[in-house]
Amino acid sequence: MKKLKSGIKIYSDHNGGTLQINSGVIHHTQQMPNEFIFRGEKFLQQYEPEAHLPKRDWRTLNPQEYKIINGDHKNKKDYNSVFTGELPENIRRLFNELDLGTATSEEEVFDKFRQNKEMVDEINISVNEFLQHISLAPFRFMSLATNFANSEIVSLDRRKLSEGQSIADLQFIGVHKDSSKDMTLHTAHRFGNRITFNLGKESRYLLVMNLSMRQAYNMIRKEIDLKENEVTNKNITSYFLKLFPDYPMLKIEHKPHHFYIAPTDNCFHDGSTLGSRSLDIVMIYLGKFLI
Template sequence: MIIQDGIKIYPHLDWESKIWLSEGTMVAKGTASNGIQYRDNAFKPLKPWRSANETEREILLGQEGEDEPDLNSVINIVKLPDHVIEELKEYKLQNINSKFKFKHYKALYGEKLDQSIIGLNTYLKTLLIEGQPVPPPSFAFNQPNLETVTVYLKFNALGGLHIDNFDGFDIGQTEHAGRRMCINLGAEVRHLLFINQPINTMIEWMKTKKTVVKEYSQWNLYNDFMRYFSEYPVVKIPIQPYEAYIAPTENMIHEGCTEGTTHYDVSLSYRGAFKNTCPKPVLNSHAY
């Protein structure tokens, strides 16, 4: 199925990277390399991955002359400032491989790390809509070489591609939800997986497949969408160390990926009122 216009990527000035597309989605079954099983009705990208062609890149990337979309249809890719990177490098956060080890680490370096987070927050203020507070940070640790990384603790199972609902909005109100900023603090590239259609568009598409579209929850919607539109591609974009994505994760199907890595994945996330950090399209964002 050909990718359609939808959520746009607005990267930083130096971003030059391939964009990958899957053959669609599939039900994820069995156990991943971390020994954790997928929950029932979990989905993951259908391989193989292929590089997006020029036409597909034009559909996915913000283009000169286009009207800037609503924030709930914008994905930004940002790079931390050099002075923030140098300070964070001192802590060797990529050596942390569990929440338990992180607690031990904080006992040794917590005060200095907290000061670095405060410094990072100063930078974050430049990314937020004016007057909005800096949201609290949240660390996450994932094993390497996983097709999908999100574990549902309630079931101790991998959830696969999903839509967030941290803000508790009903399915028709997700345009009011904040966007998520996820910073890669690990040693290797991690990937953001997403389907480039916002919730409202997915609901409209479902009306072409079902006589009656029920009152969807986030779970019902992404479950139905990936069953009825299983040939629609998943987009995969790399997030290099000390880069971050800012994405409307409560308004799109998405997931993280560490496939191909050998080191633990360490990330720092914030959810808040982030603006479009690159409203003018980056004309030199081409595949390397």
């Protein structure tokens, strides 16, 4: 396993979940596919051709590793920090009353929001007040979405599901970085971060490498000739995961009614619901959040 570098720091509140580390990534063809769950039925996960997945050898960090990744509040920025915490009590209470945990599909989740307009208005007010206290700039709602239970990784491009295809045909993306419009590899750190609420009834997980894009780029440039290989915002994930498959990933528990904040434009990551049996429900806002 490649030695863990000092890079993106992890900040967890006193009630934070488990934190684990593994020995890197593997191309999806090199390990048995996982079975995700939808409405009680199991489907083998399919992947995009270049998809790399976290290795399954998760373990607890040793003291030296923990010291490297633990947030020390030095040079803390929105683009070099991951935060986890519990939503305020008033927001948790409102989401409990909305009873999202009984939903078994994305449409049922949306129905609960449509059928409880007054409560949703109250949620929006409370969430906006909370976000204003931790935001360095204007923020915006991105999405209310669901993911399958027991999904080793969750990111996929639903737009690629052609007419006549079923859930079993979905192709998961694998470890990746997000990309905002007009972003370049060298401006990824300027695009802020996102906060994700876990509105489901079981823990989910953030899978992340603690390297910024600048760090990843500098590692790549020592291995290949950049005059012959153009490394861009679009292809840096492919280059890095092939060159450094043994760089470790972190697995950060994201408990129900907790949040995480992460610079997903500026790090390799994915989500996971492995081990769960119920629908994963998330609400996401984009901004420049800092705690």
